[in-house]
Amino acid sequence: MSNFRSYIDERLGLDVIAAYIAKKYVPMHRYSFWYYWGGITLLCFTVQVITGILLMVYYRSGHDAYDSVRNITYNIPFGHFIRSVHAWSATLFLSSALIHMFSAFFMKAYRRPREFGWWTGIILLLFGLGFGFSGYLLPMDNLGFFATKVGMAMVENVPFVGNGLANMLRGGLQVGDNAAARFFTLHVSVMPIFFIVVLGLHLYLVQKHGMSIPPSEEAKDAGDRKKVKFIPDFAIRDLVMWLMTLNVIAVLAWRFPWELGVQASALAAAPAGIHPEWYFMSSFQLLKVVGAFVPGSAGEAVGMIIFSLGLILWILVPLFDVKTERGRRGRIATYCGLAVLFILVSMTIWGYSAIQKGAHTMKVSGQGPAPLLSGTNSH
Amino acid sequence: MSNDNVNEAPPEVESDEQDSFTRRGFVRVAAVAVGVAYTAAIGYPIYKYLHAPIDQAIADARNNTISLKDADKLPAGSTLMFMFKSAPSMLIHFDDGTWVALSAVCTHLGCTLSYQSPSPLIICPCHGGQYDPHTGKNVGGPPPRPLTKFDVQVEPGKVIVTQP
DSSP: OHHHHHHHHHHHOHHHHHHHHHTOEEEESTTGGGGHHHHHHHHHHHHHHHHHHHHHHHOOOGGGHHHHHHHHHHTSTTHHHHHHHHHHHHHHHHHHHHHHHHHHHHTTTTSTTOHHHHHHHHHHHHHHHHHHHHHHHTTOBHHHHHHHHHHHHHHHTSTTTHHHHHHHHHTSSSOSHHHHHHHHHIIIIIHHHHHHHHHHHHHHHHHHHOOOOOHHHHTSOGGGOEEEEIIIIIHHHHHHHHHHHHHHHHHHHHHSOOOOOOBOOSSSOOOTTOOOOHHHHHHHHHHHHHHHHSOHHHHHHHHHHHHHHHHHHHHTHHHHOOOOOTTOTTHHHHHHHHHHHHHHHHHHHHHHHHHHHHHHHHHHHTOOOOOBOOOEEOO | OHHHHHHHHHHHHHHHHHHHIIIIIHHHHHHHHHHHHHHHHHHHHHHHHHHHHHHHHHHHHTOOEEEEETGGGOOTTEEEEEEETTEEEEEEEOTTSOEEEEEOBOTTTOOBOBOOTTOSOEEOTTTOOEEOTTTOOEEESSOOSOOOEEEEEEETTEEEEEOO
Protein backbone atom coordinates (compact mmCIF):
# COMPACT_ATOMS: atom_id res chain seq x y z
CA MET A 1 0.00 0.00 0.00
CA SER A 2 2.73 2.44 0.93
CA ASN A 3 4.49 1.53 -2.31
CA PHE A 4 1.38 2.41 -4.24
CA ARG A 5 1.09 5.66 -2.32
CA SER A 6 4.63 6.70 -3.04
CA TYR A 7 4.17 5.65 -6.68
CA ILE A 8 1.16 7.96 -6.99
CA ASP A 9 2.69 10.75 -4.98
CA GLU A 10 5.90 10.80 -6.98
CA ARG A 11 3.90 11.24 -10.15
CA LEU A 12 0.99 13.46 -9.04
CA GLY A 13 2.39 15.29 -6.01
CA LEU A 14 -0.71 14.59 -3.90
CA ASP A 15 1.22 15.16 -0.67
CA VAL A 16 1.44 18.84 -1.52
CA ILE A 17 -2.33 19.02 -1.73
CA ALA A 18 -2.76 16.94 1.45
CA ALA A 19 -0.34 19.21 3.31
CA TYR A 20 -2.20 22.24 2.02
CA ILE A 21 -5.60 20.93 3.12
CA ALA A 22 -4.26 20.01 6.58
CA LYS A 23 -3.20 23.63 7.03
CA LYS A 24 -6.42 25.16 5.69
CA TYR A 25 -8.52 26.93 8.32
CA VAL A 26 -11.82 28.79 8.16
CA PRO A 27 -12.39 31.80 10.44
CA MET A 28 -15.30 31.45 12.86
CA HIS A 29 -17.20 34.54 13.92
CA ARG A 30 -20.76 35.89 14.01
CA TYR A 31 -20.85 36.25 10.21
CA SER A 32 -19.40 32.80 9.39
CA PHE A 33 -22.82 31.62 8.23
CA TRP A 34 -22.32 33.61 5.04
CA TYR A 35 -19.26 31.52 4.14
CA TYR A 36 -21.52 28.63 3.14
CA TRP A 37 -23.17 30.41 0.23
CA GLY A 38 -20.33 30.06 -2.25
CA GLY A 39 -20.35 26.31 -1.62
CA ILE A 40 -24.13 26.17 -2.00
CA THR A 41 -23.82 27.99 -5.32
CA LEU A 42 -21.19 25.48 -6.40
CA LEU A 43 -23.45 22.58 -5.43
CA CYS A 44 -26.34 24.07 -7.45
CA PHE A 45 -24.02 24.41 -10.42
CA THR A 46 -23.04 20.75 -10.09
CA VAL A 47 -26.71 19.76 -10.04
CA GLN A 48 -27.22 21.89 -13.14
CA VAL A 49 -24.41 20.12 -14.96
CA ILE A 50 -25.67 16.62 -14.08
CA THR A 51 -29.35 17.29 -14.86
CA GLY A 52 -28.35 19.29 -17.95
CA ILE A 53 -26.43 16.31 -19.32
CA LEU A 54 -29.42 14.06 -18.61
CA LEU A 55 -31.81 16.46 -20.38
CA MET A 56 -29.48 16.61 -23.38
CA VAL A 57 -30.03 12.88 -23.96
CA TYR A 58 -33.64 13.50 -25.09
CA TYR A 59 -33.66 17.19 -25.97
CA ARG A 60 -33.61 18.08 -29.67
CA SER A 61 -32.83 21.67 -30.55
CA GLY A 62 -34.31 23.60 -33.47
CA HIS A 63 -37.60 22.53 -35.02
CA ASP A 64 -38.20 19.58 -32.65
CA ALA A 65 -37.41 21.51 -29.48
CA TYR A 66 -40.94 21.84 -28.09
CA ASP A 67 -41.91 18.24 -28.88
CA SER A 68 -38.74 16.87 -27.31
CA VAL A 69 -39.35 18.82 -24.09
CA ARG A 70 -42.95 17.57 -24.12
CA ASN A 71 -41.58 14.07 -24.45
CA ILE A 72 -39.20 14.63 -21.53
CA THR A 73 -41.98 16.16 -19.44
CA TYR A 74 -44.81 13.73 -20.12
CA ASN A 75 -43.38 10.45 -21.43
CA ILE A 76 -39.92 9.74 -20.09
CA PRO A 77 -39.94 8.28 -16.55
CA PHE A 78 -38.74 10.98 -14.10
CA GLY A 79 -38.31 13.32 -17.07
CA HIS A 80 -40.52 16.02 -15.53
CA PHE A 81 -38.61 15.65 -12.26
CA ILE A 82 -35.19 16.03 -13.86
CA ARG A 83 -36.40 19.01 -15.84
CA SER A 84 -37.90 20.57 -12.71
CA VAL A 85 -34.71 19.94 -10.75
CA HIS A 86 -32.74 21.61 -13.55
CA ALA A 87 -35.00 24.66 -13.51
CA TRP A 88 -35.24 24.91 -9.72
CA SER A 89 -31.53 24.46 -9.18
CA ALA A 90 -31.04 27.29 -11.70
CA THR A 91 -33.21 29.48 -9.51
CA LEU A 92 -31.34 28.41 -6.38
CA PHE A 93 -28.01 28.83 -8.17
CA LEU A 94 -28.80 32.47 -8.93
CA SER A 95 -30.32 33.08 -5.49
CA SER A 96 -27.33 31.68 -3.64
CA ALA A 97 -24.93 33.46 -6.02
CA LEU A 98 -26.71 36.75 -5.21
CA ILE A 99 -26.58 36.03 -1.47
CA HIS A 100 -22.90 35.10 -1.83
CA MET A 101 -22.23 38.33 -3.73
CA PHE A 102 -24.07 40.61 -1.28
CA SER A 103 -22.47 38.91 1.73
CA ALA A 104 -19.04 39.34 0.13
CA PHE A 105 -19.99 42.96 -0.51
CA PHE A 106 -21.13 43.76 3.03
CA MET A 107 -18.22 41.82 4.60
CA LYS A 108 -15.93 43.87 2.33
CA ALA A 109 -14.38 40.71 0.93
CA TYR A 110 -13.49 42.57 -2.28
CA ARG A 111 -10.66 44.53 -0.63
CA ARG A 112 -7.02 44.19 -1.58
CA PRO A 113 -5.73 41.60 -2.44
CA ARG A 114 -9.07 39.96 -3.29
CA GLU A 115 -10.19 42.27 -6.11
CA PHE A 116 -9.93 39.48 -8.68
CA GLY A 117 -12.11 37.26 -6.54
CA TRP A 118 -14.79 39.97 -6.74
CA TRP A 119 -14.37 40.44 -10.48
CA THR A 120 -14.35 36.74 -11.37
CA GLY A 121 -17.41 36.34 -9.15
CA ILE A 122 -19.28 39.03 -11.07
CA ILE A 123 -18.28 37.41 -14.37
CA LEU A 124 -19.65 34.09 -13.06
CA LEU A 125 -22.91 35.77 -12.00
CA LEU A 126 -23.29 37.39 -15.44
CA PHE A 127 -22.65 33.99 -17.01
CA GLY A 128 -25.30 32.58 -14.69
CA LEU A 129 -27.79 35.16 -15.98
CA GLY A 130 -26.72 34.23 -19.53
CA PHE A 131 -27.37 30.56 -18.79
CA GLY A 132 -30.79 31.48 -17.43
CA PHE A 133 -31.66 33.65 -20.43
CA SER A 134 -30.50 31.11 -23.03
CA GLY A 135 -32.03 28.17 -21.17
CA TYR A 136 -35.42 29.90 -20.93
CA LEU A 137 -35.86 29.75 -24.73
CA LEU A 138 -34.87 26.10 -25.18
CA PRO A 139 -38.34 24.52 -24.65
CA MET A 140 -39.72 26.96 -27.27
CA ASP A 141 -42.89 27.60 -25.32
CA ASN A 142 -44.74 30.88 -25.33
CA LEU A 143 -43.11 32.44 -22.26
CA GLY A 144 -39.53 31.72 -23.26
CA PHE A 145 -40.24 32.76 -26.84
CA PHE A 146 -41.51 36.23 -25.94
CA ALA A 147 -38.99 36.77 -23.16
CA THR A 148 -36.28 36.07 -25.73
CA LYS A 149 -37.90 38.35 -28.29
CA VAL A 150 -37.83 41.20 -25.77
CA GLY A 151 -34.27 40.38 -24.71
CA MET A 152 -33.10 40.36 -28.31
CA ALA A 153 -34.88 43.66 -29.01
CA MET A 154 -32.86 45.10 -26.12
CA VAL A 155 -29.67 43.75 -27.68
CA GLU A 156 -30.72 45.47 -30.93
CA ASN A 157 -30.78 48.78 -29.06
CA VAL A 158 -27.04 48.58 -28.37
CA PRO A 159 -25.41 51.22 -30.60
CA PHE A 160 -23.52 50.12 -33.75
CA VAL A 161 -23.18 46.39 -33.11
CA GLY A 162 -26.64 45.64 -31.66
CA ASN A 163 -28.41 44.60 -34.86
CA GLY A 164 -25.65 42.36 -36.15
CA LEU A 165 -25.19 40.75 -32.76
CA ALA A 166 -28.92 40.10 -32.32
CA ASN A 167 -29.16 38.60 -35.83
CA MET A 168 -26.15 36.40 -35.16
CA LEU A 169 -27.63 35.14 -31.88
CA ARG A 170 -31.06 34.52 -33.46
CA GLY A 171 -29.78 33.12 -36.73
CA GLY A 172 -32.35 35.35 -38.42
CA LEU A 173 -34.34 38.53 -38.08
CA GLN A 174 -36.87 36.95 -35.70
CA VAL A 175 -36.68 34.44 -32.86
CA GLY A 176 -37.38 30.98 -34.26
CA ASP A 177 -35.99 27.46 -34.64
CA ASN A 178 -32.56 28.81 -35.55
CA ALA A 179 -32.48 30.86 -32.37
CA ALA A 180 -33.38 27.79 -30.29
CA ALA A 181 -30.54 25.84 -31.92
CA ARG A 182 -28.03 28.64 -31.36
CA PHE A 183 -29.09 29.28 -27.79
CA PHE A 184 -28.72 25.56 -27.15
CA THR A 185 -25.18 25.59 -28.53
CA LEU A 186 -24.29 28.56 -26.34
CA HIS A 187 -26.03 27.07 -23.31
CA VAL A 188 -24.38 23.64 -23.38
CA SER A 189 -21.00 24.20 -24.97
CA VAL A 190 -19.75 27.75 -25.45
CA MET A 191 -20.75 29.25 -22.10
CA PRO A 192 -19.81 26.20 -19.97
CA ILE A 193 -16.24 26.24 -21.32
CA PHE A 194 -15.72 29.86 -20.32
CA PHE A 195 -17.66 29.42 -17.08
CA ILE A 196 -15.48 26.48 -15.94
CA VAL A 197 -12.28 28.41 -16.66
CA VAL A 198 -13.43 31.48 -14.69
CA LEU A 199 -14.80 29.25 -11.92
CA GLY A 200 -11.40 27.54 -11.69
CA LEU A 201 -9.71 30.92 -11.30
CA HIS A 202 -12.31 32.02 -8.72
CA LEU A 203 -11.74 28.88 -6.60
CA TYR A 204 -7.97 29.11 -6.98
CA LEU A 205 -8.10 32.68 -5.64
CA VAL A 206 -10.07 31.59 -2.59
CA GLN A 207 -7.32 29.02 -1.87
CA LYS A 208 -4.55 31.53 -2.53
CA HIS A 209 -5.89 34.30 -0.28
CA GLY A 210 -7.94 32.25 2.18
CA MET A 211 -11.33 33.34 3.52
CA SER A 212 -11.74 37.06 3.91
CA ILE A 213 -12.71 38.30 7.36
CA PRO A 214 -14.96 41.32 7.90
CA PRO A 215 -13.51 44.59 9.30
CA SER A 216 -15.12 43.98 12.71
CA GLU A 217 -13.15 40.74 13.00
CA GLU A 218 -9.99 42.35 11.68
CA ALA A 219 -10.18 44.89 14.51
CA LYS A 220 -9.67 42.08 17.04
CA ASP A 221 -6.22 40.83 18.00
CA ALA A 222 -5.11 37.85 15.98
CA GLY A 223 -5.11 35.74 19.14
CA ASP A 224 -8.78 36.50 19.84
CA ARG A 225 -9.97 35.32 16.43
CA LYS A 226 -11.47 31.84 16.34
CA LYS A 227 -11.02 29.42 13.48
CA VAL A 228 -11.79 25.80 12.61
CA LYS A 229 -9.97 23.31 10.41
CA PHE A 230 -11.41 23.05 6.93
CA ILE A 231 -11.06 19.24 7.03
CA PRO A 232 -13.01 17.88 8.78
CA ASP A 233 -14.82 20.64 10.76
CA PHE A 234 -15.91 23.08 8.09
CA ALA A 235 -16.27 20.45 5.36
CA ILE A 236 -18.83 18.58 7.47
CA ARG A 237 -20.87 21.76 7.94
CA ASP A 238 -20.56 22.42 4.21
CA LEU A 239 -21.83 18.92 3.56
CA VAL A 240 -24.82 19.47 5.84
CA MET A 241 -25.67 22.68 3.96
CA TRP A 242 -25.34 20.80 0.66
CA LEU A 243 -27.68 18.04 1.79
CA MET A 244 -30.19 20.65 2.97
CA THR A 245 -29.93 22.40 -0.41
CA LEU A 246 -30.45 19.11 -2.25
CA ASN A 247 -33.54 18.46 -0.14
CA VAL A 248 -34.89 21.93 -0.88
CA ILE A 249 -34.34 21.43 -4.61
CA ALA A 250 -36.02 18.00 -4.51
CA VAL A 251 -39.02 19.28 -2.56
CA LEU A 252 -39.45 22.28 -4.86
CA ALA A 253 -39.20 20.09 -7.97
CA TRP A 254 -41.67 17.63 -6.50
CA ARG A 255 -44.23 20.09 -5.12
CA PHE A 256 -43.88 22.76 -7.82
CA PRO A 257 -43.06 21.01 -11.11
CA TRP A 258 -41.79 23.38 -13.78
CA GLU A 259 -44.55 24.05 -16.27
CA LEU A 260 -44.35 23.76 -20.01
CA GLY A 261 -46.38 26.51 -21.70
CA VAL A 262 -48.16 26.33 -25.04
CA GLN A 263 -45.95 25.94 -28.07
CA ALA A 264 -44.49 29.19 -29.35
CA SER A 265 -45.92 30.42 -32.64
CA ALA A 266 -44.50 33.17 -34.78
CA LEU A 267 -48.01 34.53 -35.41
CA ALA A 268 -49.63 34.31 -31.98
CA ALA A 269 -49.79 37.45 -29.90
CA ALA A 270 -47.79 37.69 -26.72
CA PRO A 271 -49.84 36.27 -23.83
CA ALA A 272 -51.22 38.71 -21.28
CA GLY A 273 -49.07 39.27 -18.20
CA ILE A 274 -45.92 38.16 -20.00
CA HIS A 275 -42.87 38.73 -17.83
CA PRO A 276 -39.28 37.59 -17.52
CA GLU A 277 -37.93 35.17 -14.92
CA TRP A 278 -37.59 36.61 -11.40
CA TYR A 279 -33.89 37.38 -11.80
CA PHE A 280 -34.64 39.80 -14.63
CA MET A 281 -37.78 41.18 -12.99
CA SER A 282 -36.09 44.12 -11.25
CA SER A 283 -34.52 45.37 -14.49
CA PHE A 284 -37.79 44.74 -16.37
CA GLN A 285 -39.72 46.85 -13.86
CA LEU A 286 -37.02 49.53 -13.70
CA LEU A 287 -37.24 49.87 -17.50
CA LYS A 288 -41.01 50.21 -17.23
CA VAL A 289 -40.69 52.90 -14.53
CA VAL A 290 -38.04 54.85 -16.45
CA GLY A 291 -40.17 54.46 -19.58
CA ALA A 292 -43.07 56.13 -17.78
CA PHE A 293 -40.95 59.24 -17.12
CA VAL A 294 -38.97 59.30 -20.35
CA PRO A 295 -41.22 58.15 -23.19
CA GLY A 296 -40.13 56.36 -26.35
CA SER A 297 -36.76 54.93 -27.24
CA ALA A 298 -35.06 57.61 -25.13
CA GLY A 299 -36.57 55.92 -22.05
CA GLU A 300 -35.07 52.61 -23.17
CA ALA A 301 -31.70 54.28 -23.61
CA VAL A 302 -31.88 56.00 -20.22
CA GLY A 303 -32.81 52.70 -18.56
CA MET A 304 -29.96 50.87 -20.25
CA ILE A 305 -27.49 53.61 -19.30
CA ILE A 306 -28.63 53.41 -15.65
CA PHE A 307 -28.05 49.63 -15.68
CA SER A 308 -24.68 49.89 -17.32
CA LEU A 309 -23.45 52.63 -15.00
CA GLY A 310 -24.76 50.79 -11.95
CA LEU A 311 -23.06 47.59 -13.01
CA ILE A 312 -19.76 49.36 -13.74
CA LEU A 313 -19.82 51.07 -10.33
CA TRP A 314 -20.61 47.73 -8.70
CA ILE A 315 -17.71 46.06 -10.52
CA LEU A 316 -15.30 48.84 -9.62
CA VAL A 317 -16.18 49.01 -5.92
CA PRO A 318 -12.79 47.51 -4.82
CA LEU A 319 -11.10 50.48 -6.49
CA PHE A 320 -13.02 53.32 -4.86
CA ASP A 321 -13.79 51.83 -1.45
CA VAL A 322 -10.23 52.34 -0.17
CA LYS A 323 -10.80 53.96 3.22
CA THR A 324 -8.40 52.26 5.55
CA GLU A 325 -9.60 53.39 8.97
CA ARG A 326 -10.21 50.26 10.96
CA GLY A 327 -13.77 49.43 11.82
CA ARG A 328 -15.20 52.31 9.82
CA ARG A 329 -14.05 51.22 6.45
CA GLY A 330 -16.14 52.51 3.59
CA ARG A 331 -19.49 53.26 5.18
CA ILE A 332 -20.58 54.87 1.92
CA ALA A 333 -20.02 51.62 0.04
CA THR A 334 -22.17 49.81 2.61
CA TYR A 335 -24.98 52.34 2.16
CA CYS A 336 -24.69 52.05 -1.64
CA GLY A 337 -24.93 48.26 -1.31
CA LEU A 338 -28.04 48.59 0.86
CA ALA A 339 -29.55 50.99 -1.69
CA VAL A 340 -28.84 48.56 -4.54
CA LEU A 341 -30.35 45.69 -2.55
CA PHE A 342 -33.41 47.79 -1.73
CA ILE A 343 -33.90 48.84 -5.37
CA LEU A 344 -33.57 45.25 -6.64
CA VAL A 345 -35.97 43.81 -4.06
CA SER A 346 -38.58 46.58 -4.28
CA MET A 347 -38.54 46.61 -8.11
CA THR A 348 -38.99 42.82 -8.14
CA ILE A 349 -41.97 42.99 -5.77
CA TRP A 350 -43.45 45.95 -7.65
CA GLY A 351 -42.97 44.13 -10.95
CA TYR A 352 -44.84 41.04 -9.78
CA SER A 353 -47.72 42.99 -8.25
CA ALA A 354 -48.04 45.13 -11.41
CA ILE A 355 -48.26 41.97 -13.50
CA GLN A 356 -50.96 40.47 -11.32
CA LYS A 357 -53.00 43.65 -11.62
CA GLY A 358 -52.31 43.79 -15.37
CA ALA A 359 -53.37 40.17 -15.89
CA HIS A 360 -56.60 40.94 -14.08
CA THR A 361 -57.47 43.93 -16.28
CA MET A 362 -56.54 41.94 -19.39
CA LYS A 363 -59.02 39.24 -18.41
CA VAL A 364 -61.73 41.83 -17.80
CA SER A 365 -61.20 43.64 -21.11
CA GLY A 366 -61.36 40.25 -22.86
CA GLN A 367 -58.49 40.57 -25.34
CA GLY A 368 -58.20 37.23 -27.08
CA PRO A 369 -55.99 35.82 -29.79
CA ALA A 370 -56.76 36.46 -33.43
CA PRO A 371 -57.07 33.61 -35.96
CA LEU A 372 -53.83 32.61 -37.63
CA LEU A 373 -52.94 32.04 -41.23
CA SER A 374 -49.72 31.70 -43.14
CA GLY A 375 -49.79 33.63 -46.37
CA THR A 376 -48.57 32.44 -49.73
CA ASN A 377 -45.83 34.53 -51.19
CA SER A 378 -46.56 35.88 -54.63
CA HIS A 379 -43.49 35.29 -56.63
CA MET B 1 30.33 69.94 -52.27
CA SER B 2 30.60 70.39 -48.51
CA ASN B 3 27.00 71.45 -48.52
CA ASP B 4 26.18 68.24 -50.28
CA ASN B 5 28.03 66.23 -47.62
CA VAL B 6 26.09 67.91 -44.88
CA ASN B 7 22.94 67.12 -46.71
CA GLU B 8 23.93 63.54 -47.25
CA ALA B 9 24.93 62.72 -43.68
CA PRO B 10 21.50 62.59 -42.05
CA PRO B 11 19.98 60.20 -44.60
CA GLU B 12 22.79 57.72 -43.81
CA VAL B 13 21.87 57.70 -40.14
CA GLU B 14 18.23 57.25 -41.08
CA SER B 15 19.08 54.40 -43.41
CA ASP B 16 20.91 52.69 -40.52
CA GLU B 17 17.77 52.93 -38.46
CA GLN B 18 15.77 51.72 -41.38
CA ASP B 19 18.14 48.75 -41.70
CA SER B 20 17.44 47.63 -38.15
CA PHE B 21 13.75 48.31 -38.76
CA THR B 22 13.72 46.13 -41.84
CA ARG B 23 15.32 43.19 -40.07
CA ARG B 24 13.45 43.11 -36.79
CA GLY B 25 10.43 45.10 -37.88
CA PHE B 26 9.90 43.10 -41.03
CA VAL B 27 9.58 39.87 -39.10
CA ARG B 28 7.22 41.57 -36.67
CA VAL B 29 5.05 43.06 -39.42
CA ALA B 30 5.10 39.78 -41.32
CA ALA B 31 4.08 37.87 -38.19
CA VAL B 32 1.19 40.26 -37.57
CA ALA B 33 0.18 40.05 -41.25
CA VAL B 34 0.27 36.26 -41.18
CA GLY B 35 -1.75 36.31 -37.96
CA VAL B 36 -4.35 38.62 -39.48
CA ALA B 37 -4.45 36.49 -42.64
CA TYR B 38 -4.97 33.31 -40.62
CA THR B 39 -7.62 34.95 -38.44
CA ALA B 40 -9.43 36.15 -41.56
CA ALA B 41 -9.03 32.80 -43.33
CA ILE B 42 -10.49 30.98 -40.31
CA GLY B 43 -12.92 33.70 -39.28
CA TYR B 44 -14.55 34.42 -42.64
CA PRO B 45 -15.84 30.88 -43.27
CA ILE B 46 -17.09 30.70 -39.67
CA TYR B 47 -18.85 34.05 -40.08
CA LYS B 48 -20.44 33.02 -43.38
CA TYR B 49 -21.38 29.64 -41.94
CA LEU B 50 -23.15 31.24 -39.00
CA HIS B 51 -24.66 34.05 -41.08
CA ALA B 52 -26.36 31.85 -43.73
CA PRO B 53 -29.91 31.87 -42.29
CA ILE B 54 -29.68 35.61 -41.65
CA ASP B 55 -28.86 36.23 -45.34
CA GLN B 56 -31.90 34.11 -46.23
CA ALA B 57 -34.14 36.05 -43.83
CA ILE B 58 -32.89 39.36 -45.24
CA ALA B 59 -33.63 38.12 -48.78
CA ASP B 60 -37.14 37.08 -47.69
CA ALA B 61 -37.68 40.47 -46.08
CA ARG B 62 -36.97 42.17 -49.43
CA ASN B 63 -40.12 40.63 -50.91
CA ASN B 64 -42.51 43.59 -50.87
CA THR B 65 -45.75 41.85 -51.81
CA ILE B 66 -47.72 38.96 -50.41
CA SER B 67 -50.93 37.42 -51.66
CA LEU B 68 -53.18 36.05 -48.92
CA LYS B 69 -55.32 33.36 -50.50
CA ASP B 70 -59.06 33.51 -49.62
CA ALA B 71 -58.41 36.35 -47.17
CA ASP B 72 -61.11 38.39 -48.96
CA LYS B 73 -63.62 36.11 -47.20
CA LEU B 74 -62.40 37.36 -43.79
CA PRO B 75 -65.62 38.45 -42.02
CA ALA B 76 -66.00 42.10 -41.05
CA GLY B 77 -64.92 42.68 -37.47
CA SER B 78 -62.12 40.13 -37.50
CA THR B 79 -58.36 40.02 -37.80
CA LEU B 80 -55.99 37.71 -39.66
CA MET B 81 -52.38 37.17 -38.65
CA PHE B 82 -49.83 36.40 -41.39
CA MET B 83 -46.07 36.34 -41.93
CA PHE B 84 -44.79 39.10 -44.19
CA LYS B 85 -41.19 40.15 -44.67
CA SER B 86 -40.06 37.54 -42.12
CA ALA B 87 -42.24 39.12 -39.42
CA PRO B 88 -45.78 38.72 -38.10
CA SER B 89 -48.35 41.13 -39.56
CA MET B 90 -52.09 41.62 -39.23
CA LEU B 91 -54.90 42.19 -41.68
CA ILE B 92 -57.92 43.87 -40.08
CA HIS B 93 -61.37 43.89 -41.67
CA PHE B 94 -63.29 46.56 -39.78
CA ASP B 95 -67.04 46.51 -39.16
CA ASP B 96 -67.46 49.46 -41.53
CA GLY B 97 -65.98 47.33 -44.32
CA THR B 98 -62.57 49.02 -44.49
CA TRP B 99 -59.37 46.98 -44.60
CA VAL B 100 -56.06 47.77 -42.90
CA ALA B 101 -52.81 45.80 -42.89
CA LEU B 102 -50.20 46.59 -40.25
CA SER B 103 -46.99 45.15 -38.97
CA ALA B 104 -47.79 43.16 -35.80
CA VAL B 105 -44.37 43.72 -34.25
CA CYS B 106 -44.39 46.22 -31.41
CA THR B 107 -41.92 49.03 -32.16
CA HIS B 108 -40.90 49.08 -28.50
CA LEU B 109 -39.25 45.69 -27.87
CA GLY B 110 -40.62 43.46 -30.62
CA CYS B 111 -43.48 41.58 -28.97
CA THR B 112 -46.21 40.27 -31.25
CA LEU B 113 -49.39 42.34 -31.12
CA SER B 114 -52.95 41.17 -31.44
CA TYR B 115 -56.13 43.06 -32.23
CA GLN B 116 -59.66 42.21 -31.28
CA SER B 117 -62.30 44.17 -33.17
CA PRO B 118 -64.03 46.52 -32.31
CA SER B 119 -61.54 47.57 -29.63
CA PRO B 120 -60.36 51.16 -30.21
CA LEU B 121 -56.74 50.17 -29.55
CA ILE B 122 -54.12 47.59 -30.45
CA ILE B 123 -52.45 46.73 -27.15
CA CYS B 124 -49.05 45.16 -26.58
CA PRO B 125 -49.28 42.64 -23.72
CA CYS B 126 -45.58 42.91 -22.93
CA HIS B 127 -45.21 46.51 -21.77
CA GLY B 128 -48.60 48.09 -22.42
CA GLY B 129 -47.92 49.88 -25.72
CA GLN B 130 -51.02 51.21 -27.55
CA TYR B 131 -51.65 51.81 -31.25
CA ASP B 132 -54.53 53.11 -33.32
CA PRO B 133 -55.75 50.12 -35.38
CA HIS B 134 -56.81 52.36 -38.31
CA THR B 135 -53.51 54.16 -38.77
CA GLY B 136 -50.96 52.18 -36.77
CA LYS B 137 -50.05 55.37 -34.92
CA ASN B 138 -48.49 54.85 -31.47
CA VAL B 139 -50.94 56.51 -29.09
CA GLY B 140 -49.83 55.34 -25.65
CA GLY B 141 -47.23 53.46 -23.63
CA PRO B 142 -43.57 53.05 -24.48
CA PRO B 143 -43.58 52.46 -28.30
CA PRO B 144 -41.37 55.07 -30.00
CA ARG B 145 -42.71 54.73 -33.55
CA PRO B 146 -45.98 53.92 -35.35
CA LEU B 147 -46.53 50.46 -36.82
CA THR B 148 -45.64 50.05 -40.50
CA LYS B 149 -48.85 50.32 -42.51
CA PHE B 150 -49.13 48.26 -45.70
CA ASP B 151 -51.29 48.85 -48.81
CA VAL B 152 -54.22 46.47 -49.09
CA GLN B 153 -55.83 45.40 -52.34
CA VAL B 154 -58.89 43.15 -51.98
CA GLU B 155 -59.54 40.97 -55.04
CA PRO B 156 -61.78 37.97 -55.64
CA GLY B 157 -60.15 34.98 -53.91
CA LYS B 158 -57.25 36.89 -52.39
CA VAL B 159 -55.98 39.97 -50.61
CA ILE B 160 -52.73 41.48 -51.83
CA VAL B 161 -50.65 43.26 -49.19
CA THR B 162 -47.86 45.52 -50.41
CA GLN B 163 -45.17 47.45 -48.63
CA PRO B 164 -45.51 50.97 -50.03
